[in-house]
Amino acid sequence: MNHPAPAAAIRPRRPFPAELLTALQAAFGDRVSTAEAVRAHHGRDESPFDPQLPDAVVFACSTEDVRTAVTLCARHDVPVIPYGNGSSLEGHLLAVEGGVSVDVSGMNRIVSIDADDLTATVEAGVSRKTLNDALRDTGLFFPIDPGADASLGGMAATRASGTNAVRYGTMRENVLGLTVVLADSRVVKTGTRARKSSAGYDLTRLLVGSEGTLGVITEVTVRLYPQPEAVSAAVCAFPSMGDAVRTVIETIQLGVPIARVEFVDALAIRAINRHSNLALAESPTLFFEFHGTEASVKEQAEQVQSLAAEHAGSGFAWATRPEERSRLWNARHNAFFAMLQLKPGCRAVTTDVCVPISRLAECVVETEQDLRGSPLPCPIVGHVGDGNFHVAMLIDPARPDELAEAERLNRRVVGRALRMGGTCTGEHGIGLHKMDFLIDEHGADGVDAMRAIKHALDPRNLMNPGKIFSYTA
Numbered sequence: 001m002n003h004p005a006p007a008a009a010i011r012p013r014r015p016f017p018a019e020l021l022t023a024l025q026a027a028f029g030d031r032v033s034t035a036e037a038v039r040a041h042h043g044r045d046e047s048p049f050d051p052q053l054p055d056a057v058v059f060a061c062s063t064e065d066v067r068t069a070v071t072l073c074a075r076h077d078v079p080v081i082p083y084g085n086g087s088s089l090e091g092h093l094l095a096v097e098g099g100v101s102v103d104v105s106g107m108n109r110i111v112s113i114d115a116d117d118l119t120a121t122v123e124a125g126v127s128r129k130t131l132n133d134a135l136r137d138t139g140l141f142f143p144i145d146p147g148a149d150a151s152l153g154g155m156a157a158t159r160a161s162g163t164n165a166v167r168y169g170t171m172r173e174n175v176l177g178l179t180v181v182l183a184d185s186r187v188v189k190t191g192t193r194a195r196k197s198s199a200g201y202d203l204t205r206l207l208v209g210s211e212g213t214l215g216v217i218t219e220v221t222v223r224l225y226p227q228p229e230a231v232s233a234a235v236c237a238f239p240s241m242g243d244a245v246r247t248v249i250e251t252i253q254l255g256v257p258i259a260r261v262e263f264v265d266a267l268a269i270r271a272i273n274r275h276s277n278l279a280l281a282e283s284p285t286l287f288f289e290f291h292g293t294e295a296s297v298k299e300q301a302e303q304v305q306s307l308a309a310e311h312a313g314s315g316f317a318w319a320t321r322p323e324e325r326s327r328l329w330n331a332r333h334n335a336f337f338a339m340l341q342l343k344p345g346c347r348a349v350t351t352d353v354c355v356p357i358s359r360l361a362e363c364v365v366e367t368e369q370d371l372r373g374s375p376l377p378c379p380i381v382g383h384v385g386d387g388n389f390h391v392a393m394l395i396d397p398a399r400p401d402e403l404a405e406a407e408r409l410n411r412r413v414v415g416r417a418l419r420m421g422g423t424c425t426g427e428h429g430i431g432l433h434k435m436d437f438l439i440d441e442h443g444a445d446g447v448d449a450m451r452a453i454k455h456a457l458d459p460r461n462l463m464n465p466g467k468i469f470s471y472t473a
């Protein structure tokens with residue numbers, strides 16, 4: 001063991017009866033696996049935690065498959081861990097009590113694209129890139145873009161966002177409805193394709209962000225957007241992080257409808273240059289993207305360029321051709337893996353705080369000062385238009401002292417964000433790693449209210465147990 005999961009998540013494994021395996025094999029044939037390699041792949045995510053293997057993996061192809069797997073597991077009191085694309089970062093997928101990983105990546109049908117209503121319904125295993133490929137000839141697109149090519153079910157389950165959230169919102173704003181298999185095997189459809197509804201409790205919003213702890217999502221209905229008539233992108237370097245971030249704050253406060261604005265610090269720029277063969281200046285940098293009509297894109301860009309100049313931004317470089325833009329944004333999307341190459345063999349402990357935009361400069365600058373005193377390489381990137389930024393603390397997984405240092409820094413970053421009225425996680429979710437911070441953020445009574453919902457919908461704690469909060473107070 002190099003990097004065991006946090007203490008709260010070290011739990012006794014539940015028995016996995018032979019009768020359950022026999023029943024799963026009868027139902028799924030070669031779509032159930034107990035092979036060590038398959039279980040190892042499903043018992044980990046992109047967090048630095050050591051894997052904790054499920055007892056078996058079922059590859060589901062339909063809502064009915066998921067219902068069957070959940071029914072059989074419930075009959076034997078065995079946990080179910082929904083699995084999308086495995087790209088989560090907080091230990092979400094570790095089978096801390098054992099159980100069956102239900103992999104929905106084979107549920108990859110586009111159910112419908114309703115161009116006139118600007119909606120699409122997809123099976124939960126469809127990835128964001130697959131959906132956008134299917135939309136290519138419709139003039140529409142789906143904007144939510146976590147760095148990984150995550151599944152729509154996983155994105156709904158983690159309430160994901162990405163570089164476009166500053167303009168288009170997160171999964172919270174963009175999921176209209178879900179089909180979900182609950183712990184007692186009932187199949188429930190939430191929401192409609194209408195753009196709004198006041199009909200009862202909002203089960204869609206409850207399930208979005210539930211991290212697999214309330215049910216397995218099998219279908220997702222999302223909003224789509226017209227592809228903008230004009231798009232332009234730019235990069236601009238700044239003498240300091242504070243200058244870069246203040247440019248962003250003023251851009252947002254002025255109401256410029258910017259589509260993307262990403263911060264990348266000097267160390268992360270070095271990593272990106274090496275990884276993507278670019279030659280960007282190794283200084284704190286903002287990546288911008290503007291969407292709209294030709295005239296509005298020009299106007300937005302001029303406004304932002306003049307704000308950047310007031311903060312000593314230099315070398316404002318434009319990328320208007322689609323291939324230049326893709327090169328720039330692919331480089332930004334690959335930043336996580338580029339940063340890992342700064343320290344061969346390392347894993348990243350990532351922070352994910354989000355603060356009110358007015359406190360962003362203070363939070364980033366204090367964090368930068370804090371990190372300067374640390375022996376760990378800690379590049380910073382962020383979706384700063386939302387007040388959200390990530391520190392990737394690069395640790396040698398064989399060095400407990402490095403892990404302890406990363407966790408010390410992590411606690412300080414989160415403490416600072418909470419003091420400033422922010423959250424411990426803007427987009428990655430709680431998983432295992434941030435369970436203590438959830439209590440700091442919402443208070444014991446707030447977490448108790450969440451626990452009451454979990455008890456009502458999953459009284460035997462079958463769905464992804466040991467995540468978000470402990471089942472007993």
Ligand SMILES: Cc1cc2nc3c(=O)[nH]c(=O)nc-3n(C[C@H](O)[C@H](O)[C@H](O)COP(=O)(O)OP(=O)(O)OC[C@H]3O[C@@H](n4cnc5c(N)ncnc54)[C@H](O)[C@@H]3O)c2cc1C
Nearest residue numbers: 084085086087088147150151153154155160161212217427
């Ligand atoms: C390089 C990189 C960059 C990233 N950038 C971002 C970013 O910018 N923004 C962001 O938000 N995230 C980001 N992430 C994190 C990750 O991509 C998201 O959390 C994503 O939403 C996870 O989707 P997935 O399909 O991989 O889910 P998984 O990792 O498979 O699962 C994540 C959680 O959702 C549950 N789950 C999965 N599928 C279902 C389902 N069908 N029903 C119910 N529960 C389910 C799982 O049980 C688990 O708890 C990044 C990750 C990496 C590796």
